[in-house]
Amino acid sequence: MILPELLAPAGNREKLHVAVHYGADAVYLGGKEFSLRNLADNFSPEELSDAVSYAHDHGVKVYLATNIFPGNADLVEMRRYLEKVAEIPLDACIVADPGVLELVKEISPERPLHLSTQANTTNWLSARFWKRQGVTRVNLARELSLEEIREVKEKGGLEVEVFVHGAMCISYSGRCLLSSIMTGRDANRGECAQPCRWGYALVEEQRPGVYFPVMEDERGTFIFNARDLCLLEHLPELVESGVDSLKIEGRMKGIHYVASVVRVYREALDRYRDDPEGFRVR
Missing domain, CATH: 3.20.20.70 (Aldolase class I)
Known part of the structure; x- marks a missing residue:
């Protein structure tokens, strides 16, 4: 083999x-x-x-x-x-x-x-x-x-x-702009701050203050912070x-x-x- x-x-x-x-x-x-x-x-x-x-x-x-x-x-x-x-x-x-x-x-x-x-x-x-x-x-x-x-x-x-x-990366094979937009550090120049690993929640604009947690377990969900x-x-x-x-x-x-x-x-x-x-x- x-x-x-x-x-x-x-x-x-x-x-x-x-x-x-x-x-x-x-x-x-x-x-x-x-x-x-x-x-x-x-x-x-x-x-x-x-x-x-x-x-x-x-x-x-x-x-x-x-x-x-x-x-x-x-x-x-x-x-x-x-x-x-x-x-x-x-x-x-x-x-x-x-x-x-x-x-x-x-x-x-x-x-x-x-x-x-x-x-x-x-x-x-x-x-x-x-x-x-x-x-x-x-x-x-x-x-x-x-x-x-x-x-x-x-x-x-x-x-x-x-x-x-x-x-892992939440974008296709590293083509991510989150780090550049949020921190000024360009992922495509080797400076990714990995903001996808920070804590997030979704907020619907008609219900301010009501948060839906963004997380992932063995069944989903694949939004941010990939395992x-x-x-x-x-x-x-x-x-x-x-x-x-x-x-x-x-x-x-x-x-x-x-x-x-x-x-x-x-x-x-x-x-x-x-x-x-x-x-x-x-």
Whole structure:
């Protein structure tokens, strides 16, 4: 049985070491610029080079997130940044914006390109389109069902990556304006304040002072504050679907979170490989 890659977050060097130690096959991380987790510690070009060397020495791949949506004013600095990291032997760049994709292809033509969930890939025809643009892997939108994931894998013609654990977003794959409107922090530039996790109530304008609580339990309701994703119980179906990579969200999470989640998924995947019929979530 061939297991999918276990892809873990690395918000800084210490978290990278932890992810490697507890069994990640690959890590994704961001630089000090142009990553969608600006509040994480992230890596300077020099730190990034050291991180890649450490990971490769332990047989772990490294993917660099360059998945913001830059404006015209950002393009010169974006180019400079990509030129700075061009000689670092990264295993892929994660992109969302077609312009950034073109820059990576121009500056590092041999570098594999992974399409971020920010690109909202929800069908196999879109996957084929991105393949024609040079993308080698697509991170599918969290909203897809298992059957839809299978179909993209069968018909898309490229590697498929899916989230298995971590925070969800109330908007389609992170395309949210709540944070920008309410706090001035742009989610599409890595500064999301997660206002969807605040406490809310609905008020009908003809009945001021009468509040309907907005909450979610195992039966609903999906308005705000989505429950975190956990697909441990569905690992057998995901493995059998042929997906290539299982991604854990959490570059902003602490060291203990990274350690515990990576360890749990590593052990679960290995148990399923060794005994598919007897696999149970502990």
